[in-house]
Amino acid sequence: MNWFNTYSSNTLAGSGNQSFFLTGDDAVHKGRVYYKIFAGGRYQYSLLFSNILDSTYADGEKSCCNMICDEWQLIKATVGVCKECDAHTAITPEEIQVLTFQGKESKDVMPGEFFVSDSIEISAEKNEYLCVEITFRGTMLPSHEQSILPAFVWDGEHWKPSCNLPFPGMIGCDRSVRGKIGFMGDSITQGIGTPNNAYSHWCALVAESMGDQYAYWNLGLGFGRAQDAASDGAWLFKAKHMDWVVLGYGTNDIGKQRDEEAIKKDLLSIVLKLKGAGTRVLLQTIPPFSWKDENLKKWININHYIRNTLSAYVDAVFDIEPLLTDDPQEQGKAKYGGHPNKAGCRIWAEALIPVLRNCLKENS
Secondary structure, eight states, X not given: OTHHHHOEEBOSSOOOOOEEEEOSSSOOEEEEEEEEOSSOEEEEXXXXXXXXXXXXXXXXXXXXXXXBOOOXXXXXEEEEEESOOOSSSOOOOEEEEEOOBTTBXXXXXXXXXXXXXXXXXXXXXXXXXXXXXXXXXXXXXXXXXXXXXXXXXXXXXXXXXXXXXXXXXXXXXXXXXXXEEEEEESXXXXXXXXXXXXXXXXXXHXXXXXXXXXXXXXXXXXXXXXXXXXXXXXXXXXXXXXXXXXXXXXXXXXXXXXXXXXXXXXXXXXXXXXXXXXXXXXXXXXXXXXXXXXXXXXXXXXXXXXXXXXXXXXXXXXXXXXXXXXXXXXXXXETTTTTTOHHHHHHHHHHHHHHHHHHHHHTX
């Protein structure tokens, strides 16, 4: 997809297609989502959308990776820059601009389609918000149910918090960068465990410290599994366009009682597919999740496999396990929560930053 040659992410929170929602009617709906701008300046922007699910949600009964959503109509999309954003109050953005798609304001979105908006110039300062408002019609549309981004829908009288709208998957920006870094994994990568709209998850902290000479794309999704990424669908398609991917999977695979050898096989498959696409991989061990019994054994064995076998296939391994474990005598217990809180994320980021810096330095 040539679009990736020009555009890279300019936000630090993820907004992939985690599941879908049903409208139950053919009425017109409207929603807003707010993205905090990472690197300030005046640039050309283009928004990336997808009509296919990236990951498996919950136990998979409702939705699973690579599920294709129905045709829907994007009636109108606008963008505007805001100074502030409150998680309970949608603020009207200033300087609203209408997005077009191949020169048209509306678009009929086909099942399984990737599409982008036409280029538009936007001036925004760092930490301002880009408000994306979408008016749409359809019965089954992709969504991000566990979004930590402020998202709202219009009920006819008020803006109410809701994730029932199609999210742009990337806020693409044409600024010049030294490299594109993706963070790929489950809810721990997405940032669940830290407050909504706080940007205090470990990925965001890493990016802030590394600086804006690089672009960062959060590809983390709640409930995501290695099995999903290894299927080589829409999720991995996105990651293959990164120069580097910081990879972390296994928590949900273990929690869903998947076979240990199958999990190992999927991790290897993800690595080989990324490497085959020319993407360098920094692989992380599976963080503690207060594992017990058989799950504890799997966690220990898979982390051993990552350190001692998969390490030969990747560019670097980062071992998060000892930093987040509460007691060396009680393996698997999560000191900062299974979804690390702000303190745990800061410890994670501070330890990962020099490892990532060294990787980039060695391969510059």
